Amino acid sequence: MSQRGKHEGGPPIDRRWEEVNPWEHEDARLGPRRLLALMRASLRLVWRASPAETINLLMLQTLSGLALPIQVLAAKWALDSIFDASRSDSGMQDALPAIAVALVAMTAGQIVAATARYRQLLLPELAGQAAQEMLAAKAVAIDLEALETPGFHDRLNRAQNEASFRPANVVADMAGIVSSAVAVVGLAGLLLAVHPLLVAGLLTSMLPLSWASMAGGRAYYRYAVRRTPKRRLMGYLQGLLTRLDSAKEIRAFGCGPYLLEHRQQLFGEEMADLRQLIRGRLRRDVLATLASAAVNGGGVVFILWLHFSQRISLAETVAAVGALLLMLPRMNVLTQAIGQLHENALFVEDLWSFVAVQSKQRTPASREAMPATLTALRVDDLTFRYRDCDVPALRGVSMEIRLGETVAIVGENGAGKTTLAKLLCRLYDPESGTITWDGRDLRTCDPDELRTQIAVIFQDFMRYDLSARENIGFGDVGAIDDSSAIAAAAQRAGAAGFLAALPDGYESRLGRRFLNGHELSIGQWQRVALARAFFRDAPLVIMDEPTASLDARSEHELFKTMRGLFHDRAVLLISHRFSSVRMADRIYVLRDGAIVEAGTHDELIASDGLYAELFSLQASSYMERPD
Ligand SMILES: Nc1ncnc2c1ncn2[C@@H]1O[C@H](COP(=O)(O)OP(=O)(O)OP(=O)(O)O)[C@@H](O)[C@H]1O
Ligand SMILES: [Mg+2]
Structure with a gap:
């Protein structure tokens, strides 16, 4: 089925492939509207892959976000009860219920987090498959000319490598943001009760972290774009070194070490680039963390000042400091999730703009049947x-x-x-x-x-490492199960004899790439290709x-x-x-x-032109005696 013109639920982009050149989304920036569109598109893809797992993910993430403020509230209650119990001398039993609730809240939170961690493994697999299928459908439907453009393969390669997990990551990030935001807002509510300035300080401390995380994501995306052509070349060299069809020549000419060295050199260049990227990200992260720590340190000092100037009670002080300290990792998670969402969305944009490009060859809207x-x-x-x-x-x-x-x-x-x-x-x-x-x-x-x-047999015909039946049946997939027609096509192409003699006849796998495959000679493969063409009426x-x-x-x-x-x-x-x-x-x-x-x-012979010349050259080489 043709996939031309389909957006597959992605945000709308309408470009023909030859206009998307170079095939790169180099500027690595997404406006809020585009980001939202990509989030929606990722959610749609993930939802299509598995509604149940998507609901699971969103629910568990939100629950794990709620767990933290509940835990802090429970802890505050427990502390209050301990203080009250010790003050009133009423005994330990008054504090016990609150402590029990706090422990239950902690344990439940951990169980929710563990469940979320493991359930999250399923969704990327399911969504990854859906994305890979989308890419394959696009690659098979687009003009041949696109596949002859290196930029197309760079883009496809990146989309394929990243497609497996980025859309699911976007959804996980969204859920992560919701969950951390719920926690942060909950804890911020506790701080707000202590003093509004604390919340303002907290928001300020998030700014450098968010900036570092977003800039880091953009830098990583640019790095991924830069490395793709090299990665592809490395993959090609690796293929030459390990594949069966190149093995004979590589050994016969002894060019393995040369190819290996070339590969190592490319890898060295990539590593240098990666090291530089890591240094940059680390520098930014450390700076942002220091800036944010300074603001938060100020927050703790401020709480202590509030306490020692008799403005808040000891329990409030302990709960506020506790909330602040608990919030720091959550804020880190929140800002990381925002940065990751941006980075993942850049790759999703890559995926969708690839899937959405249109073939150059457009079929007219009103068309008569062939x-x-x-x-x-x-x-x-x-x-x-x-x-x-x-x-x-x-x-x-x-x-x-x-x-x-x-x-x-x-x-x-x-x-x-x-x-x-x-x-x-x-x-x-x-x-x-x-x-x-x-x-x-x-x-x-x-x-x-x-x-x-059209029944066509190309000069560089394909040899499919599949069954003989499929090799011939691809001539007309609609009739691939018609064994007698397949045998008749093989007969006409002179392939019936050696195919029928294979252990499983036409069900035998051809080629040596997979288990129980049977290699044919080149001439025999050509007869199979002829049979494929003959099979098409x-x-x-x-x-x-x-x-x-x-x-x-x-x-x-x-x-x-x-x-x-x-x-x-x-x-x-x-x-x-x-x-x-x-x-x-x-x-x-x-x-x-x-x-x-x-x-x-x-x-043509009579006109004595090029044909006559080529003909007589070939004919004479058969007739002449070697000197
Ligand atoms: N995909 C391609 N992209 C760019 N140039 C190409 C491509 N395929 C072929 N060419 C060029 O087009 C010209 C014609 O190639 P073509 O394959 O049609 O030759 P041919 O007559 O079939 O030759 P042969 O007898 O070797 O099969 C050649 O100069 C070739 O370099
Ligand atoms: Mg040719």
């Missing part, structure tokens, strides 16, 4: 340039493929053959010129719908070097099969093998992105 057939696919004066490239990969290309025809494209490496195949699948849109499907411009077609009408078939890894006999067999199989399709064949190209109804020759020759094999 025709299920194809009479003629026409390419007219097509020019295309890859993003950030000066030289066009295709220049003024015009060609046609009609139903029942096999059209071949030949040309040297880098001529633009694969690029043309990708444009026909609307993986990119042309810079100028048009591609029309029975007269309908591809730009007016929904890309997903268009692609259901589509009027347009595009094959980019479909037989590059096949042996001569298999290639011959395959083309014999294909002639029968595709007699009622339009086939575009890209190949360097002239033996397979020569049977095409029409051949286009691409050079530096432009079509320089077109015709049948015989016509």
